[in-house]
Amino acid sequence: xxxxxxxxxxxxxxxxxxKFDYEIxxxxxxxxxxxxxxxxxxxxxxxxxxxGKNAFIRRTGCMGLCAAGPLVxxxxxxxxxxxxxxxxxxxxAASLGAEPVAALQCDLREHFDQQVHVVLENSGHIDPxxxxxxxxxxxxxxxxxxxxxxxxxxVIKQITESGLRGRGGGGxxxxxxxxxxxxAGGDLKYVICNGDxxxxxxxxxxxxxxxxxxxxxxxxxxxxxxxGASKGYVYVRAEYPLAVARLTNCLRDARRRGxxxxxICNTPFNFDVEIRLGAGAFVCGEETALIASIEGKRGxxxxxxxxxxxxxxxxxxxxxxxxxxxxxxxxxxxxxxxxFASVGTEKSKGTKVFAITGKITNTGLVEVPMGxxxxxIIEGIGGGVPDGHKFKAVQTGGPSGGCIPxxxxxxxxxxxxLIQAGSMMGSxxxxxxxxxxxxxxxxxxxxxFCMTESCGKCIPCRxxxxxxxxLLSRICAGTGTMDDLDLLVDLCGTIKETSLCGLGxxxxxxxxxxxxxxxxxxxxxxxxxxxxxxxxxxxxxxxVLA
Amino acid sequence: MPAFTPPPxxxxxxxxxxxxxxxxxxxxxRYALIETLHTVQSAxxxxxxxxxxxxxxxxxxxxSQAYGVVTFYHYFxxxxxxxxxxxxCTGTACYIKGTDKLVAAAEKRLAIPQGQTTxxxxxxxxxxxxxxxxxxxxxxxTDGELVGQMxxxxxxxxxxxxxxx
Numbered sequence: 081x082x083x084x085x086x087x088x089x090x091x092x093x094x095x096x097x098x099k100f101d102y103e104i105x106x107x108x109x110x111x112x113x114x115x116x117x118x119x120x121x122x123x124x125x126x127x128x129x130x131x132g133k134n135a136f137i138r139r140t141g142c143m144g145l146c147a148a149g150p151l152v153x154x155x156x157x158x159x160x161x162x163x164x165x166x167x168x169x170x171x172x173a174a175s176l177g178a179e180p181v182a183a184l185q186c187d188l189r190e191h192f193d194q195q196v197h198v199v200l201e202n203s204g205h206i207d208p209x210x211x212x213x214x215x216x217x218x219x220x221x222x223x224x225x226x227x228x229x230x231x232x233x234x235v236i237k238q239i240t241e242s243g244l245r246g247r248g249g250g251g252x253x254x255x256x257x258x259x260x261x262x263x264a265g266g267d268l269k270y271v272i273c274n275g276d277x278x279x280x281x282x283x284x285x286x287x288x289x290x291x292x293x294x295x296x297x298x299x300x301x302x303x304x305x306x307x308g309a310s311k312g313y314v315y316v317r318a319e320y321p322l323a324v325a326r327l328t329n330c331l332r333d334a335r336r337r338g339x340x341x342x343x344i345c346n347t348p349f350n351f352d353v354e355i356r357l358g359a360g361a362f363v364c365g366e367e368t369a370l371i372a373s374i375e376g377k378r379g380x381x382x383x384x385x386x387x388x389x390x391x392x393x394x395x396x397x398x399x400x401x402x403x404x405x406x407x408x409x410x411x412x413x414x415x416x417x418x419x420f421a422s423v424g425t426e427k428s429k430g431t432k433v434f435a436i437t438g439k440i441t442n443t444g445l446v447e448v449p450m451g452x453x454x455x456x457i458i459e460g461i462g463g464g465v466p467d468g469h470k471f472k473a474v475q476t477g478g479p480s481g482g483c484i485p486x487x488x489x490x491x492x493x494x495x496x497x498l499i500q501a502g503s504m505m506g507s508x509x510x511x512x513x514x515x516x517x518x519x520x521x522x523x524x525x526x527x528x529f530c531m532t533e534s535c536g537k538c539i540p541c542r543x544x545x546x547x548x549x550x551l552l553s554r555i556c557a558g559t560g561t562m563d564d565l566d567l568l569v570d571l572c573g574t575i576k577e578t579s580l581c582g583l584g585x586x587x588x589x590x591x592x593x594x595x596x597x598x599x600x601x602x603x604x605x606x607x608x609x610x611x612x613x614x615x616x617x618x619x620x621x622x623x624v625l626a
Numbered sequence: 627m628p629a630f631t632p633p634p635x636x637x638x639x640x641x642x643x644x645x646x647x648x649x650x651x652x653x654x655x656r657y658a659l660i661e662t663l664h665t666v667q668s669a670x671x672x673x674x675x676x677x678x679x680x681x682x683x684x685x686x687x688x689x690s691q692a693y694g695v696v697t698f699y700h701y702f703x704x705x706x707x708x709x710x711x712x713x714x715c716t717g718t719a720c721y722i723k724g725t726d727k728l729v730a731a732a733e734k735r736l737a738i739p740q741g742q743t744t745x746x747x748x749x750x751x752x753x754x755x756x757x758x759x760x761x762x763x764x765x766x767x768t769d770g771e772l773v774g775q776m777x778x779x780x781x782x783x784x785x786x787x788x789x790x791x
Contacts, residue, residue: 111761146760147762280716281719319757359702375657533755
């Protein structure tokens with residue numbers, strides 16, 4: 081495979097598409113599929129044929145606005161329809177070359193116009209199970225360019241120059257990580273893609289894997305070339321069956337096209353990828369736990385150092401990056417590190433995909449440049465809180481993050497600013513809460529999550545989260561005391577300082593951040609024996625831990 | 627050392643051949659433990675003692691380690707599932723949209739706590755830690771099929787249909 085051959089494939093796809101007057105893109109991500117968009121697609125094919133319309137009906141990945149699904153995008157007019165049922169197929173087909181179906185039209189210019197799509201550039205535009213569609217959208221050009229025109233060091237230089245940082249939440253500079261693995265000795269090295277998106281309320285990785293899986297593979301292959309690895313693993317949650325199925329097809333197609341396997345692009349570079357399924361353990365998102373899980377063991381973390389970059393999978397140097405990080409690689413190589421670095425803030429470059437959910441009008445997936453304010457994201461793109469309720473807080477970073485109140489909504493989103501506000505970037509979940517949410521109960525929810533997901537290896541996390549949960553349950557039940565509150569703060573400090581891995585170290589964050597901004601709610605529960613949001617059942621007996 | 631011969635299949639049930647296939651594909655390597663257990667669970671619906679013993683012996687993994695892995699990961703089940711399974715997502719987005727009420731209503735209707743199966747073996751009630759369809763919250767899986775924006779009434783109707791089958 082070389083650039084010319086890629087161009088030929090792209091050209092033939094374009095020629096094929098040009099035969100049609102219209103393209104109807106039907107979203108077939110998990111969200112829309114759950115509303116039978118597959119049947120809708122079949123109906124559209126039938127109707128288009130019946131009505132003699134020269135239209136190509138394409139299955140695509142996620143278009144972002146999951147709550148308005150099933151979504152249909154008609155090109156070339158770029159008309160977006162929402163809540164399209166199979167029974168609407170006739171009307172949509174009839175509208176081709178005529179007036180759009182007004183009743184179904186989704187006019188959310190503001191929602192889309194403020195976004196910048198890098199990771200999601202193909203999502204909703206290509207068929208995720210057709211590698212040629214990806215190639216027609218500049219796919220695999222970056223890999224071919226890297227293999228034929230660049231030295232591994234040049235690749236790392238571009239990534240470093242781009243300022244890309246780990247999108248799984250930690251924010252470690254990607255170029256630096258790649259450099260460490262590249263410098264590590266030994267012939268055998270591994271590349272792992274972390275798709276164990278365990279953070280409840282986040283689905284960016286699922287969506288990328290479902291909508292544009294080839295992009296992730298291309299990123300992994302470029303990484304493998306840069307660091308000198310020949311074997312890769314994608315670790316995906318078993319809860320994401322569609323992502324696994326698409327990825328499996330994707331691997332087969334990439335091998336057939338000679339973009340995975342031996343002597344890729346007639347160079348000495350060999351690389352192949354295997355899928356490993358998670359089995360429902362949040363802690364496996366931690367890199368050393370994930371490695372243990374690939375080795376077929378219980379997913380318990382190990383103390384670092386040694387870091388996986390030096391001693392990872394089976395003791396070999398291993399590069400672990402998140403799905404979204406890998407999805408950023410191809411555009412960086414194609415357009416250059418400088419281009420990437422021109423987007424974003426001083427220390428946080430590029431864009432970030434967020435999953436906005438909870439009490440928000442436009443629920444779904446968005447991609448925005450770093451440095452956009454939370455207000456722009458929530459009130460502008462997200463459309464604000466529905467049903468006349470009042471915004472209370474936005475939770476970022478999942479169980480490791482915190483709640484950010486109204487007065488900090490003008491905060492510019494970056495790794496540092498979110499930590500300063502007592503939360504963190506995390507993988508990109510953004511859960512909006514209104515006045516019907518009780519912040520003490522929210523803290524209890526996350527602590528319960530960490531308690532059940534603690535692997536049990538270190539005591540601060542195993543016993544500490546259980547104690548935190550008991551204290552919070554007491555406060556929620558109205559039987560807590562002010563002493564309990566002091567004890568809780570003290571406990572948070574201990575767990576944060578002494579836990580082995582990120583799960584324990586960040587488990588107190590939801591408590592600390594709600595205490596920082598919503599202490600009055602804690603006091604209401606303890607002193608006035610009432611829950612301002614009416615969520616907690618104050619009369620209920622204290623939950624006793626078994 | 628003599629060459630290792632894997633143990634014979636536990637019975638002539640064809641599903642064991644699928645399980646064996648997964649192990650063979652991985653050269654009976656120990657790291658294939660989790661993958662093999664996935665195959666067993668998808669073929670048989672759950673992991674019983676016999677299957678765990680068979681997999682452990684075939685992969686030369688200590689039984690304690692195999693059992694440790696099975697009980698560590700939430701995805702693996704040691705009990706057979708009911709004829710139908712209602713899985714309620716309890717991720718953050720679903721929690722904010724009141725999924726706790728769905729769980730409570732289902733527990734009351736079926737008179738079993740979450741994680742259990744009704745005495746007649748008809749319905750299992752499970753919870754999931756986020757299925758990643760947060761845009762459609764609150765979400766349930768009815769026999770593995772994702773249904774979004776679920777209401778209490780809809781869910782109870784579904785349980786009713788299953789109960790009278």
